[in-house]
Amino acid sequence: MKWWIAFWAILIKDMRAYYLKPPNISWGLIFPFAWTGMFFIKSGDSLADVLSLLPGVAAISILFGTTSMLAVTVTFEKKSHSFERLLLAPIPLELLMLAKTTGAILFGVANAFVPIILAAFFADLSGVSWSVAIPAIVLIAVTSTFLGLFIAVSVSEVFEAQTFSNFFRFPMIFLCGLFFPINQLPFFLRPLSYVLPLTYGADILHGAFNEGNNMSLLSDFTLLLIFCTALFFISLRNIRKRWIM
């Protein structure tokens, strides 16, 4: 059986049915644009601030973009029973879920580049270490997508997925060092920061954009990979337990 055909078909179907639909394209553009504008207005400083804000804006764009889409592509399809068609196909569940999530990963990566492209008009990005930034962006997109998958398979309704997503997303804005350094957080909140995957992704991006990382890149990448793997396999276990009853 040629599994890659099934993988590709699922990915293309999701792209056409969901990700490339005008509302999602506009969401993918407007949302990062709004974040960028908001933080620049708030900082009120010179354009030199762009580089310090960019890692946070890029990371948050990925987080919101990916987690929002999974609620649609997975929870909605489960609710409408079309997900059962995929479960009935003779492809391993791991591959099926990778196909379902690849679209969101690509969407997340594209979202990250909206603020980066905007920033290129106002700031000098020649000092950015792209060999670190690009893998970090991809890995943040993968982790956020798998977080979205974990949320999507833990609920039954699309609105529950959106609400449950916010339970993770909003604390992450403040706790992951995106805009506020972790060492300036109240001491009792700091442990919470270190159990959130975005902390490590944001740290890599701070390192890549302005050498402002607190931890070693190796440990950041390793921890992100661990989060990715754990979230993916917990989600698969939940699908087997909750959806294949």
Place this chain on the structure above:
Amino acid sequence: MAILEVDQLTKKYGTFKAVDGVSFSVDDGEVFGLLGPNGAGKTTTINMLTGLAWPTSGKVLYFSKDYTYRIKGAQYLMGVVPDESNLYPELSGFENLSFCAALYGLGKRERETRANKLIETFGLIEAKNQKFAEYSRGMKRKLTIAAGIIHKPPMLFLDEPTTGIDVASARQIRQLLAHMNKSGTTIFLTTHYIEEAERLCHRVAFIVAGNIVKIDTVKSLIQPVQEKNVMLFTISNADKAIKERLISAFPHLTLQFLSDEQIRVESAEQVRVGPLVHFMEDQGGEVVEARRIYPSLEEIFVRVTGIEVNAMKREKERLGSSK
């Protein structure tokens, strides 16, 4: 040769047994029907056989190989048509079929050829590029069946294939299923339309409350009632005491009072209508209708399960229309 063997298959949800140790086999090339009311365990059984539910215990064998807890490995052998059409509303009929074929690893050219052929076979050429969401219920059902057979599986599972669709579409679907079976596809069918099962199936199993209460060929099941003569009388203005009087006046007949107005008369001999009508009218009743009941699977189903078939249909259609 058995294509599917099921042994003591059980599904528990907490303490509730949805399916309670069912055993049966489906032979290559036959149409096997699983009949029962709502909540009898038909869909749960199909789900366990196709990989949408884990059995609590028991065995599922395809081509004599145990796939109980690894149904994934057998999914290429089966096509599944669920009771609700579950294709993608935003894709066209052709795109849906092509997508379903891709899930089984078929290449682009092969996918397109098969999709076009099925669209033609199922009479959906004009709606080929129309979105699935815009299809009528009957068209949706046909396309869902087409999607179930696009990879040419040796076995097709159909869960209530004609529920909630118009008579013409249902008839067309039955014809298509019969044709598919003639071409070699083994069919496992669940339905609450007993006459549909009688027309399509070679063998049937009656399932009630998770248990199979009867399993046999349609021919063998009907045989005992074929040897009997049955009449159904509809009377109005009947005295309540007419029942007792009829029983004592016609001791050689088996009388069953279905309601205040309906009496079922059964005999090994030809039932003579005249004396019965005269007797009922002498007792003050008015005979509105007297008709012969031809032996059917429905008779057997009612006898074995004690479930009134019309009530079962109404309940299913009510649930179907609320979906």
